[in-house]
Amino acid sequence: MNKSIKVLIVEDELSILTAISGKIQEIGWQSLEAKNGEEGLKLYIAEKPDVILLDIIMPVMDGIAMLKELKKLKSKTPVLIFSNLSDQSKVAEALELGSFNYMIKADNSLDDIVAQIKVMLHK
Amino acid sequence: MESLIITILVVFIVIVSSFSYWQNRRLKNEAIEQAKETQRRMYELAIQKELGERIGYSFDVQKIIDIITGSLSQFIEYSAVSYMLVEPENIVFKVHLEKSVSRKFVNDIRDRMLKSLAALLDRQFKIKQVKETLSGAILVEEPEEPVSSFFNIPLVIGEKVVGVLTVAHILAGLYKEEEMTILYKITKQASNAVTSLQKVVETEQKKLNAMVESMSEGVVMTDKDYRIVVVNPAAKRAVGLDTNKEDLTIFDFIDNLDSKFDIKGRLEESVKLDKNLISEEVLIGDRFFQIYVSPVKSSLGMEENEILGGVIIFHDITHEKELEKMRQDFTSMMVHELRSPLDGIKKMSELIKGKKLTKSDEKYAEYTSLVYNDSSRMLELVKSLLDVAKLESGKIEIIKKPSSLKELINDRVKFYSSSAKDAKVILETQLAKDLPEQINFDPTKISQVLNNLISNSLKFTNMGGKITVQAFLHKKGEEIDKEVTKAQIKWQVKNYDQKLLNLPTVVIVGVTDNGLGISLENIKELFNKFKQFHDSKSKIENRGTGLGLVIAKGIVEAHNGIIGVASSEGEGSTFYFTLNV
Numbered sequence: 001m002n003k004s005i006k007v008l009i010v011e012d013e014l015s016i017l018t019a020i021s022g023k024i025q026e027i028g029w030q031s032l033e034a035k036n037g038e039e040g041l042k043l044y045i046a047e048k049p050d051v052i053l054l055d056i057i058m059p060v061m062d063g064i065a066m067l068k069e070l071k072k073l074k075s076k077t078p079v080l081i082f083s084n085l086s087d088q089s090k091v092a093e094a095l096e097l098g099s100f101n102y103m104i105k106a107d108n109s110l111d112d113i114v115a116q117i118k119v120m121l122h123k
Numbered sequence: 124m125e126s127l128i129i130t131i132l133v134v135f136i137v138i139v140s141s142f143s144y145w146q147n148r149r150l151k152n153e154a155i156e157q158a159k160e161t162q163r164r165m166y167e168l169a170i171q172k173e174l175g176e177r178i179g180y181s182f183d184v185q186k187i188i189d190i191i192t193g194s195l196s197q198f199i200e201y202s203a204v205s206y207m208l209v210e211p212e213n214i215v216f217k218v219h220l221e222k223s224v225s226r227k228f229v230n231d232i233r234d235r236m237l238k239s240l241a242a243l244l245d246r247q248f249k250i251k252q253v254k255e256t257l258s259g260a261i262l263v264e265e266p267e268e269p270v271s272s273f274f275n276i277p278l279v280i281g282e283k284v285v286g287v288l289t290v291a292h293i294l295a296g297l298y299k300e301e302e303m304t305i306l307y308k309i310t311k312q313a314s315n316a317v318t319s320l321q322k323v324v325e326t327e328q329k330k331l332n333a334m335v336e337s338m339s340e341g342v343v344m345t346d347k348d349y350r351i352v353v354v355n356p357a358a359k360r361a362v363g364l365d366t367n368k369e370d371l372t373i374f375d376f377i378d379n380l381d382s383k384f385d386i387k388g389r390l391e392e393s394v395k396l397d398k399n400l401i402s403e404e405v406l407i408g409d410r411f412f413q414i415y416v417s418p419v420k421s422s423l424g425m426e427e428n429e430i431l432g433g434v435i436i437f438h439d440i441t442h443e444k445e446l447e448k449m450r451q452d453f454t455s456m457m458v459h460e461l462r463s464p465l466d467g468i469k470k471m472s473e474l475i476k477g478k479k480l481t482k483s484d485e486k487y488a489e490y491t492s493l494v495y496n497d498s499s500r501m502l503e504l505v506k507s508l509l510d511v512a513k514l515e516s517g518k519i520e521i522i523k524k525p526s527s528l529k530e531l532i533n534d535r536v537k538f539y540s541s542s543a544k545d546a547k548v549i550l551e552t553q554l555a556k557d558l559p560e561q562i563n564f565d566p567t568k569i570s571q572v573l574n575n576l577i578s579n580s581l582k583f584t585n586m587g588g589k590i591t592v593q594a595f596l597h598k599k600g601e602e603i604d605k606e607v608t609k610a611q612i613k614w615q616v617k618n619y620d621q622k623l624l625n626l627p628t629v630v631i632v633g634v635t636d637n638g639l640g641i642s643l644e645n646i647k648e649l650f651n652k653f654k655q656f657h658d659s660k661s662k663i664e665n666r667g668t669g670l671g672l673v674i675a676k677g678i679v680e681a682h683n684g685i686i687g688v689a690s691s692e693g694e695g696s697t698f699y700f701t702l703n704v
Contacts, residue, residue, distance in 0.1 A: 016491040017466030022474045022486070059457060084462050106466040110473050 001095040007117065008049035010040035010066065011082070012058040016105065020053065022116075023110040037061030041069050047076060051117055055105075056083040056090055066092070067097045078120045141150050142242055184208060184285060185215065187313050188278065192219055193289070195309075199302050201290040203229070203259075205276065207236045208286035209244065213254045213284075220259035224293065225267045228650065229257070232270060232291050239275050243284045271295035274303060276310050279320045341437030343410075344419060349373045349390055352432065361437040363408055383407055389416045390433045409443045430561050449651075454484060460504055460668055464497035471497075507670040512676030521568060521681045525561040528569075528630060528702065529554055532592050535573040547586040550577070555595035555610035562630060564586070568678045569702070575671035576634040576698045583637035583696070593633040596704070616689040628703040639694035646688055650676045675700070 007024050011017040012035050024031035031045055034040035038061040044052065054069075056063035063081065070079070081094050081102045091102060101120055103113070147561055159600040185208060192204045205218040216236070233255070237248050253508050288310055290298065333351075335342050341358030345351050346521065351373060362379040364371065376386050384405050393400050393416040402414040415436040421429045471494050471501040482485065513519045536552055543550035573592070580590045595610045597603055607614035615635050618621070641649065650672050679686040680702040690696035 013463045013467050013469050014499050015464070017344055018489065018493055019467065019470035019474045022478075022490075026474075026478065084459055084466060106462055106469070108478075 005051070005117075005121065006032060006047060006049040008032040008034065008038060008040060008043055008047065009032045010052065010058070010063070011055045012036055013055070019110060023114060029113060035068030035121060037063060037069070040066055044070070044075070044077070045063045045073075049098070051120055052077055052079045053082045053113070053117075054079055056081065063095050067094055067100075071097060080113075080116060080120060090121060139581050156440055183278065184317060185217075187317060188286075188444075189217075191309055191313055192217075195290070195306075196221055198305060199290055200292065201272075202292045203232060204288075204290050205232055205236065206286055206288045207240055207253075208278070209240065212242070212252070214248060214252050216253045216255045218255065218257050218259075219309075220257065220262075220642060222293070223260040225264065226262055227267050228270055228291070228293070228320055229255075229262065232273070232289060234288050235270070235273060236275065236289055239277075239287050240284075243277055243287070245679045248423075252501065267620040268293040272297035274298040274306065274587050276306050278310060279314050281321055291594065303490055314518070329636055330692060339439070341435075343376065343435040343437075344430040344432060345434075347372060347394065347430065349387060349433075358435075358437055361407060361410070361412060361439070378405065386435060389414075390435065392416075394418050394430055394433045404444070409442050410439055411439045413438045443447065445592070447599040456668065457504075458507070461501060464501045468494050470503075504668060504670075507668065507674060510674045511677070512666060512672055514674065514681075518682055519568075521565045521678075523563045523565050524681075525563055526566040527561055528564070528594060528632070529558055529560075531566055532573065532594060532632070535570060535577060536592055538574075539577050542578075542581060543590065546584070548581060548584050549589040549593055550581075553593040554610045555612060557596050557610070558594055558630065559596065562702055564682055564702050565678075568683075572678050572700065573632075573634070576674045579635050579671055579698070580638065580696070584636045588637050590634065590636045590638075593631075593635060597629050597631050597701075599626065599628045603631070615695065617691075623699075624686045626685075626701065627703070629684070629703055631699055631701050632698040633697045635697040640692040640694050640696055641688065641690040641694050646690060650686070651686060671687055672698075687692065 007029055009020050009024070009031060010019055011020070011033075014035075017035065021033050022033040032043045032049055034043050036058045040052070041061070043049070054063045054066060061069075063083070067079070070077070074092055079098075079100045081091070081100045082105055083091065083102075086103045089118070094100065095102065101116065103116060108116070140677075175313075188206050188208075195201075197205055202222045202224050203218055203220050205216065209217040214237075216233060218232065231254060237250070237253070241247055251436075270291045271294055272290075274290050274299040278288055280288040290302075290304070292298075292304070335353060335355045338355055339357055341361040342353065342355045342360045343351060344353035351371050354371055356385075359366045359368065359371070362376055364375055364379055368529045373387060380386055384402060384407075389400055389402070391397065397418050397420075401504065402412075402416075404411045406412075406415055415438060417434050417436075418430045419434050422430055457668075471490055475490050475494075478484075479487070510519075521533075532552055532554065536550055540551055577590065577592065584590055591613065593612050593614070594608060595612055597606055603614070603616075613635070614623070614633070617646045676686050683703055684701040686698070686700040688696055688698045
């Protein structure tokens with residue numbers, strides 16, 4: 001990787017956000033932290049990240065709303081939907097908005113997440 | 124002298140013997156009469172018993188008359204017994220022959236009966252309306268004996284003539300008063316039985332109609348040709364038909380149900396195959412229904428289990444579905460609330476482990492405090508869940524002891540002062556001077572209630588807002604408005620809940636904020652375990668589970684107090700509870 005990869009993490013769970021962000025920095029990439037969709041959108045516009053990690057259930061603006069906004073902006077940035085949802089209908093709703101990768105948070109370690117991001121970037 | 128004696132003797136003998144002859148004859152006649160009377164009574168009893176038994180199952184006039192005519196021959200002699208019943212289109216004419224008679228005899232009876240019917244009902248009948256059924260002995264061509272004895276009794280049910288019963292004989296002079304009396308008695312009895320039964324049926328019908336009308340479930344009943352016989356307002360509402368609309372046909376239902384439910388097809392299936400059908404849930408308008416279709420079978424009279432039509436029941440399951448949805452939402456929320464911090468802890472430890480952090484690393488404090496916060500949050504949640512479970516199973520233990528409410532409130536306000544400061548919210552108290560020094564309650568549990576109410580208000584009050592914990596004594600029969608003014612308490616509750624009227628003497632505690640307020644709709648659900656109320660406009664970043672209020676309610680109610688909330692959106696809320704003094 002010649003240039004530092006920018007990963008936007010949109011996640012309201014502070015510990016998860018910090019952990020993933022720490023991991024991203026550890027491998028030498030750049031992490032952008034957002035606690036909700038609104039913050040995420042601002043960072044997306046300002047920073048043009050290479051990849052977005054997106055939680056679904058969040059206050060202020062949830063993941064689905066953010067996906068809709070990204071769609072309006074005709075974003076081509078790969079998104080990894082990254083949730084703990086037991087409610088599959090919400091995931092289905094998100095996946096209907098476009099083709100995204102989907103990962104269940106609790107089932108995947110930080111290493112798994114990094115591996116998945118790498119796969120998405122090499123597509 | 125001798126001859127005189129003989130003559131006297133002969134005369135005496137003649138007198139005695141003729142006396143005893145007449146006496147004998149009289150006795151014999153009496154015995155015959157008695158036997159006849161017994162027979163008659165036996166017959167009446169038998170008829171009565173049979174009628175009693177059969178009427179239990181039969182509301183069919185024909186059947187009852189069949190019973191009478193079937194056993195009449197035991198008592199009255201006749202060549203033919205017959206009856207005519209007036210039906211809307213036809214006249215049922217049944218003739219049972221004891222002896223073979225000619226066609227002419229039967230026709231003669233028929234004509235005579237028709238004439239009586241016409242006279243009784245004051246209307247004309249045509250011979251072609253008569254539907255004749257013959258039974259018993261066969262008809263003969265010869266001899267053409269005429270009807271010589273004939274006796275007609277009107278069949279009356281509920282003061283209405285429904286037909287006539289006739290006995291006829293080829294011999295003349297047969298039907299005298301005695302026979303007539305008996306026939307009258309029997310038909311009267313049958314008529315009474317049917318009349319009273321009809322009244323019962325009518326009353327039952329009325330009851331049934333009233334019941335069907337008022338049923339919350341939609342009911343549509345049709346006959347075999349799918350013509351609607353009964354339809355209640357709930358059924359009309361279910362499919363979106365005007366409840367005042369009369370003369371509905373199955374097509375109204377077909378049209379309104381569109382393709383959501385094949386009402387005719389299902390009815391046909393049910394009626395033809397004698398099957399009970401239950402639909403999957405059907406969405407009609409904005410409500411969910413489960414639709415039951417069953418055949419309607421006769422159990423009274425007629426042929427056994429004859430299918431008369433079908434019934435469709437619209438069972439509204441919207442509420443059940445909502446409850447189910449709430450339960451599911453609650454479960455998934457709980458799973459989310461438990462899994463998120465746990466996942467956070469796991470990921471943080473994964474990071475820390477990989478980094479081999481030591482205390483001196485700058486990230487160490489941040490990471491460990493995140494782990495600490497997440498585990499505390501989880502523990503709190505598990506504790507709340509346990510509390511709710513205890514409350515629900517009635518296992519919550521309230522240990523009341525004389526305690527100072529004033530002290531408790533001040534202590535709690537102090538406890539939350541730093542959080543309030545962080546949130547830039549003013550937290551203060553307004554306590555009436557006449558508050559009892561000591562009242563009986565469980566200080567630990569009431570402290571928990573205050574915690575829940577104060578932390579709740581903190582969540583919903585914006586920066587620069589204000590939270591006031593209030594307490595005052597309310598005396599039975601006094602007006603709260605006057606009491607608060609006297610105690611110099613700014614009491615925001617305006618629209619009194621029924622709950623706050625007619626209270627005994629109690630201490631009222633309120634936690635009042637000038638925060639976002641709660642909509643009326645949400646207030647109703649606030650103390651419901653399964654209803655987590657979200658408001659995206661609020662500043663809350665830590666979504667609550669809503670269990671705090673559920674627990675508060677349980678604790679207050681375990682103290683025999685009441686808990687409630689008054690709020691107006693945009694102006695703030697007051698959560699209040701009472702403690703008995």
